[in-house]
Amino acid sequence: MDSSAPGSDVIIHCRDLHKSFPDGRGGITAALAGVSLEVRRGLMVALVGPDGAGKTTLIRLIMGLMPTDTGDVAVLGNNIIQHPHAAESDVSYMPQKFGLYEDLTVQENLDLYADLHGVSAADRKTRYPELFTMTNLGRFTKRLAGRLSGGMKQKLGLACALVQSPQLLILDEPTVGVDPVSRQELWAILLNLVKTRSLTLLISTPYLEEAEYCNHAVVMYEGRILTEGSPQDVANHARGRTFRITTPPAIKPRQLVATLLESSLIADAVPEGGDVRLVLKADAPGVAEIPAAVNAVEIKPQLSDGFMVLLRQAVAKTQTAGVASAVNGISAQSKNKSGGTPTVQAATISGQSASHAPITATTDGGKAVVQVHDLVRRFGDFIAVNHVNFDIRKGEIFGLLGPNGAGKSTTFRMLCGLLPLTSGTLRVAGYDLRHARASARQAVGYVAQKFSLYSQLSVQENLAFFASAYGLRGIRRKQRVQWAIAEFDLANLLSNITGGIPDGFKRRLAMACALLHEPAILFLDEPTSGVDPLARREFWQRITAMADQGVTVVVTTHFMEEAEYCDRMVIMMNGRVLAGGTPTEIRTLAMTPDKRDATIEDAFIHVVMEEQKAGLKASAAA
Amino acid sequence: MSRKATFGKPRRIMAMSRKEARQMMRDPSSIALGIVLPLLLILLFGYGLSLDAHHVPVAVVMEDHSPSAQSVFGAFAGSRYFQPRAVNSMVQANRLLTAGTVDGIVRLRHNFSRNLRAGHANIQFTTNSIDANRARLIENYASGVVSGWLAQRELTHGQHYYQPVTIQQQIWFNRSMDSRYFLVPGLLVLIMTLIGALMTALVVAREWERGTFESLFATPVQPGEIVISKIIPYFCLGMVGLAVAVTAARILFQVPIRGSLPVLILVSALYLLVALGMGLLISTRTKNQFIASQAALLLTFLPAMMLSGFIFDIRSMPPAIQAITYVLPARYFVALLQTLFLAGDIWSVILPNAAVLVLMAIIFLGLTRRLTVKRLA
Numbered sequence: 001m002d003s004s005a006p007g008s009d010v011i012i013h014c015r016d017l018h019k020s021f022p023d024g025r026g027g028i029t030a031a032l033a034g035v036s037l038e039v040r041r042g043l044m045v046a047l048v049g050p051d052g053a054g055k056t057t058l059i060r061l062i063m064g065l066m067p068t069d070t071g072d073v074a075v076l077g078n079n080i081i082q083h084p085h086a087a088e089s090d091v092s093y094m095p096q097k098f099g100l101y102e103d104l105t106v107q108e109n110l111d112l113y114a115d116l117h118g119v120s121a122a123d124r125k126t127r128y129p130e131l132f133t134m135t136n137l138g139r140f141t142k143r144l145a146g147r148l149s150g151g152m153k154q155k156l157g158l159a160c161a162l163v164q165s166p167q168l169l170i171l172d173e174p175t176v177g178v179d180p181v182s183r184q185e186l187w188a189i190l191l192n193l194v195k196t197r198s199l200t201l202l203i204s205t206p207y208l209e210e211a212e213y214c215n216h217a218v219v220m221y222e223g224r225i226l227t228e229g230s231p232q233d234v235a236n237h238a239r240g241r242t243f244r245i246t247t248p249p250a251i252k253p254r255q256l257v258a259t260l261l262e263s264s265l266i267a268d269a270v271p272e273g274g275d276v277r278l279v280l281k282a283d284a285p286g287v288a289e290i291p292a293a294v295n296a297v298e299i300k301p302q303l304s305d306g307f308m309v310l311l312r313q314a315v316a317k318t319q320t321a322g323v324a325s326a327v328n329g330i331s332a333q334s335k336n337k338s339g340g341t342p343t344v345q346a347a348t349i350s351g352q353s354a355s356h357a358p359i360t361a362t363t364d365g366g367k368a369v370v371q372v373h374d375l376v377r378r379f380g381d382f383i384a385v386n387h388v389n390f391d392i393r394k395g396e397i398f399g400l401l402g403p404n405g406a407g408k409s410t411t412f413r414m415l416c417g418l419l420p421l422t423s424g425t426l427r428v429a430g431y432d433l434r435h436a437r438a439s440a441r442q443a444v445g446y447v448a449q450k451f452s453l454y455s456q457l458s459v460q461e462n463l464a465f466f467a468s469a470y471g472l473r474g475i476r477r478k479q480r481v482q483w484a485i486a487e488f489d490l491a492n493l494l495s496n497i498t499g500g501i502p503d504g505f506k507r508r509l510a511m512a513c514a515l516l517h518e519p520a521i522l523f524l525d526e527p528t529s530g531v532d533p534l535a536r537r538e539f540w541q542r543i544t545a546m547a548d549q550g551v552t553v554v555v556t557t558h559f560m561e562e563a564e565y566c567d568r569m570v571i572m573m574n575g576r577v578l579a580g581g582t583p584t585e586i587r588t589l590a591m592t593p594d595k596r597d598a599t600i601e602d603a604f605i606h607v608v609m610e611e612q613k614a615g616l617k618a619s620a621a622a
Numbered sequence: 623m624s625r626k627a628t629f630g631k632p633r634r635i636m637a638m639s640r641k642e643a644r645q646m647m648r649d650p651s652s653i654a655l656g657i658v659l660p661l662l663l664i665l666l667f668g669y670g671l672s673l674d675a676h677h678v679p680v681a682v683v684m685e686d687h688s689p690s691a692q693s694v695f696g697a698f699a700g701s702r703y704f705q706p707r708a709v710n711s712m713v714q715a716n717r718l719l720t721a722g723t724v725d726g727i728v729r730l731r732h733n734f735s736r737n738l739r740a741g742h743a744n745i746q747f748t749t750n751s752i753d754a755n756r757a758r759l760i761e762n763y764a765s766g767v768v769s770g771w772l773a774q775r776e777l778t779h780g781q782h783y784y785q786p787v788t789i790q791q792q793i794w795f796n797r798s799m800d801s802r803y804f805l806v807p808g809l810l811v812l813i814m815t816l817i818g819a820l821m822t823a824l825v826v827a828r829e830w831e832r833g834t835f836e837s838l839f840a841t842p843v844q845p846g847e848i849v850i851s852k853i854i855p856y857f858c859l860g861m862v863g864l865a866v867a868v869t870a871a872r873i874l875f876q877v878p879i880r881g882s883l884p885v886l887i888l889v890s891a892l893y894l895l896v897a898l899g900m901g902l903l904i905s906t907r908t909k910n911q912f913i914a915s916q917a918a919l920l921l922t923f924l925p926a927m928m929l930s931g932f933i934f935d936i937r938s939m940p941p942a943i944q945a946i947t948y949v950l951p952a953r954y955f956v957a958l959l960q961t962l963f964l965a966g967d968i969w970s971v972i973l974p975n976a977a978v979l980v981l982m983a984i985i986f987l988g989l990t991r992r993l994t995v996k997r998l999a
Contacts, residue, residue: 060836098833104644118630118633
């Protein structure tokens with residue numbers, strides 16, 4: 001299209017965009033607070049940032065799908081504020097849920113979008129085979145889109161977006177909820193597309209590491225652009241401050257992380273490959289100042305390291321109550337800000353656990369508190385959980401990993417006694433779930449993904465309700481409620497209506513309620529999905545502390561890197577366990593003589609590939 | 623862009639309608655609503671909720687065993703409205719009535735035939751009046767049976783009994799006074815409302831829920847095209863529902879169609895457009911299926927059932943409620959249906975009612991078109 005001014009290669013131009021939404025509590029929240037952005041022709045631009053950063057809102061404004069509060073948007077030289085749909089025949093867009101009609105077949109979806117975009121029969125003849133080769137969907141043209149796996153849906157969504165030949169392709173979080181193998185394949189397709197077609201690509205993702213595939217990364221946080229530049233530029237914010245620390249033999253990496261995060265000098269610490277990856281804050285003097293960081297070796301920073309440095313800076317600058325309270329105690333403590341009873345307590349708990357608690361490997365050889373044997377769950381002719389086996393030992397953090405639809409949640413619900421099993425045996429805390437579901441439930445605490453709190457009740461009333469629901473009374477009830485208030489720093493919030501407190505506190509309250517009856521096992525379903533990276537780190541600190549106190553924690557997650565916090569885990573896909581073991585054991589699966597630093601994600605991809613190979617061999621033999 | 627715009631519109635409408643039709647056909651609930659539901663409603667209302675009384679069980683207390691008393695019993699037994707059983711005492715009859723085994727008691731006292739000859743015989747009739755309407759109906763039927771019996775007796779005996787006034791009933795339109803004859807046409811209102819308003823409100827909400835609108839809005843499709851392509855398949859489904867209901871009404875219950883069939887089809891199509899307009903209008907304001915279905919039920923289906931004159935006569939409603947019925951499209955459709963089924967092509971009724979429906983279709987569809995924009999919020 002020739003509408004863009006001659007000589008100008010600016011494909012997207014945004015100036016000072018503001019957009020607010022009602023927050024459901026009578027106020028408004030700013031989704032975008034002054035965003036300016038320029039995307040140049042032929043670039044592959046990643047829009048990265050945690051959930052809630054404003055990525056989707058920005059994309060929708062660029063697509064003309066929502067009116068802006070203030071600011072300008074131009075796409076391919078068209079003023080989108082005045083003519084929201086002016087650019088639509090040269091821009092293709094795939095929204096978060098891929099925009100597919102699940103009750104139409106692959107071919108019918110493709111035809112629909114081809115018709116809507118006015119693609120001629122001649123063009124289809126050449127483009128369809130191209131798209132089918134690219135996405136590997138050629139064999140499935142007659143299958144209903146609803147029957148495709150997440151990865152295949154994602155590819156079909158992309159194919160539908162590419163039936164026309166757009167100048168600009170915008171993809172909103174195409175890799176969320178999709179297994180790592182499909183994610184890798186998608187990036188390969190996209191890289192090839194940008195190379196072979198003259199295409200500009202804007203792609204949003206909550207996975208910071210994915211930005212490294214692109215030429216340009218725009219890092220967003222809380223409705224603002226934190227920084228932008230090449231992935232290397234972003235990573236360089238952490239240059240000279242990123243270290244690898246070898247975990248001493250007596251403790252676990254996650255315990256070292258908990259100790260390290262107490263220091264106010266640290267921007268980030270995460271377990272990685274059995275060691276700990278440490279990033280210092282921008283104003284930290286040096287790694288020598290941190291007593292726990294022995295044998296620190298400087299390593300090359302990644303984009304996510306640079307992001308954490310910037311994020312800590314941004315949080316320190318924004319002293320607004322909202323940010324400080326939504327974020328964990330670490331940053332507030334580091335600045336010694338505002339009468340921080342809660343944050344100090346948070347730190348003491350984790351501090352205690354790390355320094356005084358018996359840090360010895362409590363779990364090794366511990367007895368199994370959860371035994372899963374040959375577990376099967378069917379829904380009609382669909383096998384959601386297919387002959388699954390594993391044991392969970394006392395005091396261990398156990399992870400169920402896998403993409404959406406892997407069978408994690410179904411397994412989880414059966415473990416919690418919320419869903420009957422089709423066949424197999426399941427023992428939780430010594431009770432057979434086939435016969436003693438009620439007794440087993442007394443021994444477990446469960447935090448659902450959506451918290452299951454009563455949002456119209458106050459924090460205190462929620463605690464009181466759950467205490468009575470678990471049958472606590474008298475002195476014990478009083479003690480437990482007091483314990484929960486202290487442990488989860490809820491004292492200042494007791495009379496607040498639960499619906500109105502920040503999500504971070506809701507998560508704490510939900511955990512507090514689930515622990516009131518002192519369960520031996522705590523089940524957490526996707527506790528970190530949709531959570532800010534800072535809050536995610538706080539969460540794992542807390543979980544570490546609880547495991548050290550002897551609580552067995554079972555957690556599901558689709559963030560592969562979080563597996564590093566677990567003592568042991570199973571990786572699930574399509575209802576089956578593909579691999580199980582400690583993080584080290586899992587990583588070993590993907591190691592080759594020339595690749596010593598495999599991640600959990602590498603291992604996952606490796607295991608899936610092996611499985612597919614075996615499947616192909618089997619079908620070839622038959 | 624112009625190269626695409628020329629032939630784009632009809633092609634896009636085709637593509638969108640085809641997509642909508644495929645989704646409809648693959649969704650078992652739309653088939654259920656379009657074909658199974660009309661049949662089910664016809665059967666339910668036709669057999670279950672008839673407002674007539676048939677084969678009412680009554681106890682006849684035979685305190686008198688004379689031939690005259692016997693012939694009264696015979697008259698009840700011969701009527702299709704009653705199923706009499708002879709008992710010997712009032713005590714026994716009362717017990718049957720209390721137990722609900724019978725709905726009424728006919729008492730022929732021991733002096734019945736003597737009094738009959740003397741010209742002042744009376745028959746005591748007791749009914750279970752829990753359901754007052756039904757009781758009144760049964761009472762009327764009973765006196766009908768007795769007067770029939772008297773007339774018969776007059777003929778055979780050549781005797782004249784003193785009967786000062788005879789009531790001659792005149793029944794217009796619904797000649798056999800079968801309540802099915804007005805209930806079944808009324809059902810068309812319910813069926814058309816469900817298909818037109820509820821289903822479209824649901825399918826639009828589903829597009830919001832599944833996020834498919836977001837990618838549709840990013841294509842060159844126009845809002846008007848989205849509206850038209852939602853209307854076409856559901857209009858067809860509604861007409862299938864109409865055909866099913868009318869055929870079933872004809873075959874199963876021999877409901878007459880005294881007006882002409884083309885006019886019936888035309889006014890039904892008109893009402894269907896109004897219902898589609900209401901459903902789509904609701905869907906412009908609701909973005910999840912639960913709220914959409916609640917809104918459609920409350921705003922379209924329930925008023926069509928309660929206030930259209932289909933079950934309850936509008937003239938016997940309080941004035942305020944009567945005033946409300948004027949804004950209900952169902953009211954006009956019920957008037958049209960009852961005329962077309964039971965009276966005939968009475969243009970003085972058809973034209974004004976149809977005119978109101980045309981106006982409403984224009985208003986609802988026009989508003990929908992205006993309120994449908996390619997925006998997420």
